[in-house]
Amino acid sequence: MQNQQDELMRNYFVEASYEMKSVPFGLTNLTKIVKINGHEYVLRVYNRHTKHVEGTELESKVTSFLAKKELTFQVPEFVRTLTGNDYVQLSDGSLGAIVTFLEGTNHELASVQDAAEFGRVAGEMSQALQQFEISQLAYHGISFSEIYKLHPLADHRAVSAFMDNPPFLIPKESVDFYRYSIECIYQNASQLNELPVQLVHHDLLIFNLLSQNNRISGVLDFDFLSVDTSFMEFAICLNHILQMSNGSVEMTEAFVKSYSAYRTHSLHEIEQLRNLTQLYHLAVLHIYIGQHYAGADIQPNFNYILNQFMRRDSWLKEHSETIERILAAYFFSI
Numbered sequence: 001m002q003n004q005q006d007e008l009m010r011n012y013f014v015e016a017s018y019e020m021k022s023v024p025f026g027l028t029n030l031t032k033i034v035k036i037n038g039h040e041y042v043l044r045v046y047n048r049h050t051k052h053v054e055g056t057e058l059e060s061k062v063t064s065f066l067a068k069k070e071l072t073f074q075v076p077e078f079v080r081t082l083t084g085n086d087y088v089q090l091s092d093g094s095l096g097a098i099v100t101f102l103e104g105t106n107h108e109l110a111s112v113q114d115a116a117e118f119g120r121v122a123g124e125m126s127q128a129l130q131q132f133e134i135s136q137l138a139y140h141g142i143s144f145s146e147i148y149k150l151h152p153l154a155d156h157r158a159v160s161a162f163m164d165n166p167p168f169l170i171p172k173e174s175v176d177f178y179r180y181s182i183e184c185i186y187q188n189a190s191q192l193n194e195l196p197v198q199l200v201h202h203d204l205l206i207f208n209l210l211s212q213n214n215r216i217s218g219v220l221d222f223d224f225l226s227v228d229t230s231f232m233e234f235a236i237c238l239n240h241i242l243q244m245s246n247g248s249v250e251m252t253e254a255f256v257k258s259y260s261a262y263r264t265h266s267l268h269e270i271e272q273l274r275n276l277t278q279l280y281h282l283a284v285l286h287i288y289i290g291q292h293y294a295g296a297d298i299q300p301n302f303n304y305i306l307n308q309f310m311r312r313d314s315w316l317k318e319h320s321e322t323i324e325r326i327l328a329a330y331f332f333s334i
Contacts, residue, residue, distance in 0.1 A: 004045050005032065008096040011081045011088045013037075029223070033101060040101040041079060045094055049152055049294050050223065050287075053087075054139040056095055059222045060086040062132060062199060063099075069128050073121055074218045076100050102218035104210025109244040113214070115251035119258030121216045122204050122237040126230070127262040129199040134227050141226025144202060144283040145192060147185075151290020162289045168299045174306050178285070181278045181309070188275045192229065195269055200228040205240050231269040234259065235276040239312055247315055253326050260330035270327050274316050281309035 009018060018036035020043070030045040046056065060078045067077050076099035078086040087097040108114050134140065142149050148156045163175060185192075202224035210218030238255065245251040284305050288298045316323065 004030070004090055004092065004094060004096065005043060007090050008043060008045065008088055008098070009034070009036075011083075012079060012098050014082070034098070041098045042076060042101050043096070043098050045090070045096040048094055049290065051095055053089075053095065055141065055223075056087050056097065058137065058139055058141055059225055060097075061137075062129070062225055063222060065132055066128055069131075071124060071128060073124070073216055074102050075222070076102060076218075076220060102210055102220070104212045104217050107206050107209040107211035107216050109206050109241065109251070112251055112254045115241055115245065115248075116254040116258040117211075117214070117216055118206070118209070118237065118241065119255035120261065121209065121219065122233065122255075123259035123262030125201060125204060125219060126198075126233045126259075129201065129233075130230065130263075132199050134197075134199060137227070141224075141228075143226055143228040144200075144224075144232060144279055145189075145228065147279070147282050147286045150283055151287050151294075153293035154286045154290035158293060159286055159289050162292065167292065168303075170303065170306070174303075174310065177310050177313075178282075178306065181282060181313075184275065185279055185282065188272070192272060192275060192279070195229045195231060195272060197227055198230045199225065200230070200233045201225060202228070202232070202236060204233065204237050206244065229272075229276065231265050231272065232276055232280065234263070234265065235273055236280050238273075239277055239280065242312060242315060243308060247319075249319070249322060249326075252323075256326050256330050264331040265327075267332065270324070270331065273323070273327075274313070274320075277312060277316060278309075281305060281312070285309070 005020065013036055015037060018034050020032045020034050023031050023033055023042070029047050029051065032043045034041045034043045063075045063077055066075045079098045079100065080086065081088060087095055090096055107118065109118060144150070148154065148159065163178060166175070201219070201222060203221050204219065208219065208221040209216050210220065237259075238252070241252055241255045285302065288302045288305065292298045292302075
């Protein structure tokens with residue numbers, strides 16, 4: 001690990017003396033804060049299973065595009081190497097990069113004001129990514145609808161083997177619910193495929209949002225960036241609000257109101273909210289299954305997401321009329 005870090009630093013700086021410290025984020029990749037010549041940067045050595053040249057170049061192009069926009073928040077920008085590249089292929093085959101360091105602390109979701117601030121940034125990000133011309137991209141990333149391609153070790157056969165014979169205890173009702181959800185996605189695939197698409201961040205969670213003076217000032221972690229259903233970003237963020245607020249309708253409405261100042265969606269998109277929420281959770285579960293086959297201990301996270309998935313689906317069914325009323329009020333006029 002230290003050899004990887006030293007090799008990466010030599011590609012960026014002639015002066016090799018630096019300080020390094022751990023960070024509370026960056027669970028997928030090796031991530032460190034580096035201080036050199038009085039400046040701080042973020043060093044990243046990417047997970048070989050989830051990051052390749054095409055994905056790294058996509059992230060670099062899009063974050064560079066966002067950095068040039070007049071947004072109310074910042075995004076990490078790739079620092080150029082001594083030879084003018086955005087990333088490095090290390091001697092062991094891993095990819096690594098150094099990006100700009102952003103100040104701030106993790107944004108909280110504890111109040112109506114926090115939810116509104118989250119909605120503002122989610123809407124602004126979605127609007128900005130919508131403006132990126134995806135026809136210019138040679139590589140579109142992996143959509144969350146491609147649930148068997150999100151991790152190279154979690155294809156259909158591997159996932160089926162995992163669910164047929166789990167390596168740890170998963171209650172039967174949870175396994176049954178997972179299989180029911182897979183069937184729902186197959187049944188609704190044609191409707192989902194008709195929805196508008198654009199670039200989607202996929203990971204706008206409070207752990208990836210930096211705040212200063214109670215205002216979100218930075219958005220991190222574009223690892224799951226890809227072209228996907230436009231409304232997927234909203235579905236993921238709404239799920240996060242419901243998760244962090246224990247289903248607060250007041251915080252949900254504050255989030256939607258702020259989001260709608262930047263983005264609105266059609267009735268056809270809104271009708272797919274529950275299906276997209278199912279698809280999102282299935283995607284995350286499959287990524288964890290891939291991590292399991294890569295040697296990671298996924299048991300607590302996997303069961304947490306599966307339990308959250310069941311609760312969220314039940315909540316959306318129970319509160320469907322309330323959610324429809326809120327979305328109708330801010331997204332379109334009846």
